[in-house]
Amino acid sequence: MSWIDDPQFRADAPFGPQTLPYGVIPAGIAVRVGDQALPLRPLADHFGPRLGELVAADSLDPLLAAGRPVWSELRARVVELATAVSAPRGASLVGLDDAVLPFRVADYVDFYSSRHHAENVGRIFRPDGDPLLPNWTHIPIGYHGRAGTVVVSGTDVVRPSGQRKTPEGPVFGPSQRLDIEAEVGFVCGGPVRSRLTPSQAADHVFGVALVNDWSARDIQAWEYVPLGPFLGKSFATSVAAWITPLEAFAVARVAPPHGDVLPYLVEEKPWGLDLALEVEWNGVRVSRPPFREMFFSFAQQLAHLSSNGATVRPGDLIASGTVSGPSRDERGSFLELSWGGTEPIALDGVERTFLEDGDTVRITATAPGEDGSLVGLAEVVGTVRPVDER
Amino acid sequence: MSWIDDPQFRADAPFGPQTLPYGVIPAGIAVRVGDQALPLRPLADHFGPRLGELVAADSLDPLLAAGRPVWSELRARVVELATAVSAPRGASLVGLDDAVLPFRVADYVDFYSSRHHAENVGRIFRPDGDPLLPNWTHIPIGYHGRAGTVVVSGTDVVRPSGQRKTPEGPVFGPSQRLDIEAEVGFVCGGPVRSRLTPSQAADHVFGVALVNDWSARDIQAWEYVPLGPFLGKSFATSVAAWITPLEAFAVARVAPPHGDVLPYLVEEKPWGLDLALEVEWNGVRVSRPPFREMFFSFAQQLAHLSSNGATVRPGDLIASGTVSGPSRDERGSFLELSWGGTEPIALDGVERTFLEDGDTVRITATAPGEDGSLVGLAEVVGTVRPVDER
Secondary structure (H helix, E strand, O other): OOOOOOOOOOOOOOOOOOOOOOOEEEOEEEEEEEEEEEOOHHHHHHHHHHHHHHHHHOOOOOHOOOOEEEHHHHHHHHHHEEEEEEEOOOOOOOOOOOOOOOOOOOOEEEEEEHHHHHHHHHHHOOOOOOOOOOOOOOOOOOOEHHHHHHHHHHOOOOEEEEEEEEEOOOEEOOOOOOOOOOOEEEOOOOEOOOOOOOHHHHOOOEEEEEOOOOOOOHHHHHHOOOOOOOOOOOOOOOEEEOOHHHHHHHHHEEOOOOOOHHHHHOOOOEEEEOOOOEEEEEEEEOOOOOEHHOOOHHHHHHHHOOHHHHHOOOEEEOOOOOOOOOOOOHHOOHHHHHHOOOOOOOEEOOOEOOOOOOOEEEEEEEEOOEEEEEEEEEEEEEEEEOOOOO | OOOOOOOOOOOOOOOOOOOEEEEEEHHHEEEEEOOOOOOOOOHHHHHHHHHHHHHHHOOOOHHHHOOOOHHHHHHHHHHHHHHHHOOOOOOOOOOOOOOOOEEEEEEEOEEEOOOHHHHHHHHHHHOOOOOOOOOOOOOEEEEEEOOHHHHEEEOOOOOEEEEEEEOEEEEEEEEEOOOOOOEEEEEOOOOOEEOOOHHHHHHHHEEEEEEOOOOEEEHHHHHHOOOOOOOOOOOOOOOOOEEHHHHHHHEEEEEOOOOOOHHHHHHOOOEEOOOEEEEEOOOOEEEEHHHHHHHOOHHHHHHHHOOOOEEEEOOOOEEOOOOOOEEEEEEOOHHHOOOOOOEEEEOOOEEEEOOOOOOOOEEEEEEOOOOHHHHEEEEEEEEEOOOOOO
16 A cells, blocks of 8 residues: 555556656646645655756756656656655645646647548548548658647637638638647657657657647638648647656557558557547537557657658657547547537537637546556646637 | 958948847857957946846847847947947957857748749649639748757758658658758747737847758658648758847838738738848859748738737747749749759759759848948858768
8 A cells, every 4th residue: 555645546547656647836846646746856855866856857858858768767766656655754745736837848740640530631621532642641741830839738728810711701800610639749858869760769758648739720721721730720739737658558559550651660569559538528528539540659750750850859749630530429629520510519408519618628548557557648628718809 | 430350340241330140159149240250248247237147148048038128228239339449348359150059949930921932832833723822812821840950050951851752652762852942030039929910020029030941842742731841841940140130120121012911910010121132052143032022021920920829939930931033033942943843053054953962052131221231141051961871
C-alpha cells in the first residue's frame, strides 16, 4: 500500500502508479496521483542534485531539454516515491486546479493521419471525387499551426470571427460552424536533431497529452486553398494539463494499418498506440474515437517532419490529426458526426450540429497498462464563449 | 560630421544615420553604421537605466517586448549618439561578421500577397484555370511556417530531401527543384494583443528584415494538397541579421493596389512600402522585385492574422510572400524566372533553372528616406550545401 491516500490512485483507475503524468501547478512541477497532485519541488532533495534542479524548475522546459535517459531516471524515482509505504519527508498532496500550460510550445504541427477522418472529410467536401487524395497513403500529411495560441485545458475558447463565403460575397463575422477535433498530442524533447529514424524519433518524445484542435469550418473552407488552414485553426488549440510519459504506453503499442511505405518511414517496432478516446459534449458522450486505427504513428510523423533536415526542438508539439474510427459513433469531429451539418446529433433531446456559445467539450482517453492496469490521458476540456464586441 | 569614420555612413548610402538597423554580434546588441557595427552594451550608461538594460541584453527579445514608445525613445537616442561630433565615452566600431539571429522567433507566418507571384504560380501549375483563386483578392492568404528553422543570413542551406512524385510512384531523395523566394519580413513586438486594426498592427511591428524562404518545389508540389506547404519549406528560412526600424520607412509609404476590402482590412493611412529589392545569383543580378506592387500591406496582414482572436507576440515574424512585379526581370523566385523550369536563365553564359549545390543567392533592398536619403535593408544571403549522406 502506498502512502498516497487517494481512492483513484490504483492500478485499475487512469491515474494510478502506472501513469504518473507531469504537470505544472502554482506550487511548481507536480505529478498527478489519482485526483490529486504531488508537488515535486518540496521533494527535490530526494532526487539528487541534477534531477532535483529539474523538478524544482518553474516549467517542464528544462526537463524536456534533458532527454530520454534523464526522463527514465526521473520516472523510476517518481514511481519509488509515489509507491513508498510511508510518505517521503516533505511530501504533501494538493488539488489539481489551476494547472498551467506546463511547457513553452516551440513549433506546433498538426497531422492528418486518420484514414477514416480524411475519407469522411473528402466525402463531405468533394462528394464526386475520390475521398482520399493520391498523396495521402504515402505521406503523413501535416501542416504548422500557431504555437502562440496553444492553451491549457480549462481555458475558455472565444468564438473566432473571420471571413466566410456567402452567395452575396465574403462577409466578416463570428464563425457559424465552430467545431472540435479530438486529437492526441506528443511533446518533444532531447537534443536538437534532424533526419530521425522512427526509432530515434520515439526517443525524442517525452510524453502524450490530449489535444482539442478547435476549428472554424466556415473560415477554413473559404481560406484554405492553396496554402492550407490558417485562421480557421489559429484562434485556439487546447492541450491537456497533464502529460503522461511515453514509457507508460509500453504495452499499448500496436501496428498501424498502413501497407508499404518508403524506407525512411519503416518502423523497427511499430509505435501505433491502443488509446480509447471519449468525447463528451455538454456531459453527453457523443463519440469513442479509436486511436489504434491511425494510419501513421507519431514516430513516423516525426521521422517525416525531420526528413528534410528540419530540426526537432524541446517543446515541439505534434498532434496526430483528428482521430476517427470506421463507425459513426467513433468520429472525432462534429463536422463528421453531423455529416457536414446535414445530420444533426441528438444531445439531451435537442438536435445539434456545430458548437453554440456556452457549450463544453471534454475529451479523455485510456490505454492498457502493465499487468492489466489502466493508463490514463488527462482530460482536455474547454467552454465556448461569445466573441466580445470591439 | 559624425564621429563615425566609415565611408558608407552617409545619407545617400543604405546604412547611413537615416537607417541604423539593430542586430546582435558576439559583443551583444549593435547598430549597423555603414559597413561596421556599433556595439551598444559599452554605451549602456548613455541610455539611462531602463533603455540601458535593454541594450545590454544578449538578444533583442526584451527590446521587442518593450513596445513602440520605448522603440521610439531608443531610436532617438541612438541617432543622437551615432551623429554626435565626438565619440561618446566607451564607443568603438567593430566588424559586421558573426552576427547571430537577433531574436527568438515566436511564430513564423508566411503570406502570399504579391498578385503577380500568385498569378504566375497559378499559370505555371494550373495552365487551364483562372490564374487567381476566388479568395485571393479578399484575404491576405498565408500559412504558418516552421519557427525553429529560421536561420540568420550567412547560414549555409543544406539541400533538403523528401518525397517527390515520379511516373513510377513517389521516391525519397534530395530535392531536384530547390528554389528561393525573395520576401520582406516584419518583426513583431509590444504587448500581446489580438484583433488589431491595421493602424494598431503597425504599432506592433518593430522593424523590417529581408527573408529568403527557400523552397523545394518538387517536395511542395507532391505534399501540399490539401493542408498547404510543409516539408517543401520547413528545412530553412533565412532572415537578414540586421533589422531596420519601421520608423525609418516613414516616407516610403505607398497605397497598396487593392480595391475594396472588408472593413477590418481598411487602412487609415496605407502601409504599402516602396522597397526596391535585388536578387543576385552567384553574383549576377537576376531580378529587381518591386515591393510597392504588393496587394496587401503588412498592417493588413497582421490585422487579418489577429482578426480571429489569435494573439500577436513579441518575436512573431511575418513574411510578405514572394515579391514579384509585372515584368520578367521582376520575379522573386526561380520557379517564375524559369517559368517552371521551361525557360532557363543565362547565368554567366550557362543556362540554369533551379539551385545547384554551391550556388549563392543574395537579396538586398533599398527605400527612399527622409530628405532624399536612402534607407537600406541588410542582405539576406545563403549558399546551398549538398545533403549529407546518413
